């Protein structure tokens with residue numbers, strides 16, 4: 001099949017190819033010789049080069065900056081993987097590397113194992129490592145229930161006596177750790193074995209969240225910590241999945257400012273995070289960033305149906321413009337900020353925004369896809385798979401559980417359709433909006449990039465865990481309703 005670029009001495013080396021892509025004059029001058037020049041390349045490589053030509057940005061900025069230098073270096077690293085097959089992976093019928101499913105499963109299983117001593121500094125990230133690995137394994141179709149006991153044990157000791165989760169035993173509770181811990185527990189839980197769900201102390205967690213709610217509507221990440229949009233997203237994820245009361249606990253400091261609900265001022269606070277260029281930032285006045293865009297859209301999609309909340313709190317035209325500009329050409333993957341480099345984790349942080357955005361559009365506009373799914377899948381399969389397993393930011397980087405999880409979530413978003421149906425939404429029901437998403441099978445349009453064998457599982461667009469786990473969890477805690485909370489107003 002296709003020979004790798006490095007073995008293909010007759011073809012252009014990556015640097016010459018980069019020059020050609022960047023410099024129209026060189027390209028035009030060399031065109032007459034192109035037949036002879038490309039005679040040693042395979043049909044697959046020829047097709048890839050034609051594709052790269054088709055997505056080339058026609059305007060080249062000639063003013064040189066540090067940013068343009070590193071962008072060129074990035075292209076030099078990425079192009080060989082889009083043109084050829086340096087890892088010598090088996091290719092699918094479209095000339096694209098197959099998803100290396102077994103290798104990625106082994107990588108993530110190892111990520112759930114023991115770590116050498118220098119990783120002690122990562123101890124506070126333990127809940128994240130568990131979440132990324134379990135979510136990555138799930139989307140690859142690997143049954144993760146074998147990890148159930150270990151997960152419950154890990155988070156039993158990381159649960160703080162006053163509510164919420166820290167990184168490990170004795171750590172202070174933090175909203176990011178709480179988010180990752182709760183999602184991990186839910187992923188290995190099953191209604192037939194309620195001890196897993198019941199390992200979460202919901203009442204204490206509710207009090208912990210009450211300490212984080214701010215008078216302006218947002219949430220701090222930890223008591224006395226920073227207030228940013230991750231807080232809004234993580235808090236709403238936990239409140240809605242665990243069916244916690246939306247009324248503030250009596251001891252919540254925000255009550256002293258007249259607030260009574262976790263939802264007070266929240267939509268307008270998220271709206272203030274939209275930056276001048278249309279993107280969403282961590283907090284009002286900051287620079288827009290892809291991961292914060294996902295948090296903002298995710299939070300608003302829990303606050304109410306996206307058909308109502310997105311347009312109410314955001315300028316969607318400007319946001320769509322900003323999100324579209326994050327898809328890099330010719331790389332196909334996403335960057336996270338203006339003038340930054342392609343990075344596999346934004347396959348989810350930005351790629352995952354589109355399902356939410358499309359749900360907020362009028363039905364006729366949402367019929368057609370407004371992002372290039374094939375280009376993203378091409379980047380992930382060609383350039384983000386590490387030879388020995390795991391996925392990466394970009395070629396030349398090492399794999400890790402974080403980039404493996406979010407590359408795979410982005411691949412799933414590219415491969416699948418899901419829709420939002422507000423007809424069964426009950427406004428009076430506790431944070432009901434995010435439970436009306438439906439998986440609608442595979443995306444069939446566009447240029448074929450992935451084979452059937454390369455398809456992975458659906459991911460819930462708001463909760464970023466399997467659909468079935470979202471439904472099981474909410475169903476379980478709806479059954480428990482507000483048990484033990486007494487409506488949140490009785491001095492608990």
Ligand SMILES: [Zn+2]
Pocket residue numbers: 343344345346393403
């Ligand atoms: Zn990254």
